[in-house]
Amino acid sequence: xxxxxxxxxxxxxxxxxxxxxxxxxxxxxxxxxxxxxxxxxxxxxxxxxxxxxxxxxxxxxxxxxxxxxxxxxxxxxxxxxxxxxxxxxxxxxxxxxxxxxxxxxxxxxxxxxxx
Amino acid sequence: xxxxxxxxxxxxxxxxxxxxxxxxxxxxxxxxxxxxxxxxxxxxxxxxxxxxxxxxxxxxxxxxxxxxxxxxxxxxxxxxxxxxxxxxxxxxxxxxxxxxxxxxxxxxxxxxxxx
DNA sequence: ATTGTATATCGACATTCATCAATATAGATA
DNA sequence: TATCTATATTGATGAATGTCGATATACAAT
Numbered sequence: 001x002x003x004x005x006x007x008x009x010x011x012x013x014x015x016x017x018x019x020x021x022x023x024x025x026x027x028x029x030x031x032x033x034x035x036x037x038x039x040x041x042x043x044x045x046x047x048x049x050x051x052x053x054x055x056x057x058x059x060x061x062x063x064x065x066x067x068x069x070x071x072x073x074x075x076x077x078x079x080x081x082x083x084x085x086x087x088x089x090x091x092x093x094x095x096x097x098x099x100x101x102x103x104x105x106x107x108x109x110x111x112x113x114x115x
Numbered sequence: 116x117x118x119x120x121x122x123x124x125x126x127x128x129x130x131x132x133x134x135x136x137x138x139x140x141x142x143x144x145x146x147x148x149x150x151x152x153x154x155x156x157x158x159x160x161x162x163x164x165x166x167x168x169x170x171x172x173x174x175x176x177x178x179x180x181x182x183x184x185x186x187x188x189x190x191x192x193x194x195x196x197x198x199x200x201x202x203x204x205x206x207x208x209x210x211x212x213x214x215x216x217x218x219x220x221x222x223x224x225x226x227x228x229x230x
Numbered sequence: 231a232t233t234g235t236a237t238a239t240c241g242a243c244a245t246t247c248a249t250c251a252a253t254a255t256a257g258a259t260a
Numbered sequence: 261t262a263t264c265t266a267t268a269t270t271g272a273t274g275a276a277t278g279t280c281g282a283t284a285t286a287c288a289a290t
Contacts, residue, residue, distance in 0.1 A: 025165045031158040034158045042248080051139045061266080074269080093257090111230070186278095208286085212237085231290105235286100235287085240283075245276100246278095248275080250271105254269065256268090257264100
């Protein structure tokens with residue numbers, strides 16, 4: 001099935017926007033949030049997010065990322081896919097290169113949820 | 116070796132207090148933060164944190180937690196240990212019961228790091 | 231001491247995951 | 261078309277992890 005994205009859309013986790021809970025979350029919400037948190041809970045992916053944050057024009061292509069991470073190109077590509085599926089980074093193809101950039105609102109959601 | 120704790124102390128991650136970075140984090144910092152994030156990135160543990168947050172007097176014992184989570188007592192005990200090792204909850208023995216409560220400053224650190 | 235209850239640890243199992251080499255795909259250029 | 265480069269996918273492998281039953285430990289109360 002081409003064109004099907006596995007990205008978790010914001011609407012899927014209705015509870016994580018305002019974080020105005022008055023009672024404990026249930027299993028379904030916990031699983032949805034855990035999916036996003038798992039995407040962040042990896043050293044390589046934390047480095048990727050950090051590099052993107054401080055990159056000129058807040059973006060970078062895969063070829064700029066393998067060397068600072070010390071990982072192979074397939075592995076870096078894999079990590080970027082995990083981040084993209086979680087909605088934490090976006091991908092834009094320009095010529096032969098794939099440019100990745102942060103989706104800041106997604107990290108805002110994470111922080112809100114932890115309040 | 117009795118009395119040895121595996122808790123990650125705040126001092127161990129010198130960079131996560133103010134979150135005033137000006138350059139990308141290195142692998143060591145990323146690994147330290149990933150350890151704490153991994154502790155949070157699990158549905159059962161997110162539920163535990165949430166239940167503790169809304170519990171009367173912000174604490175609960177294991178026997179109060181198995182039923183809402185639908186998991187066995189050893190499994191809940193295991194998850195609480197993971198959270199305690201990450202410094203996210205504290206444990207206090209009172210009689211036969213072990214009372215767990217949140218360590219809010221630890222969650223503050225997580226949020227700061229994601230800024 | 232014995233019994234009972236609450237919690238922790240152990241051992242095992244199935245699943246997930248990070249990683250790489252090999253290969254496939256996409257796009258640019260000749 | 262053919263070729264070159266950048267990125268994505270596949271397949272395999274070893275490590276980490278969530279879960280439970282069985283057992284051990286800690287504490288209270290007979």
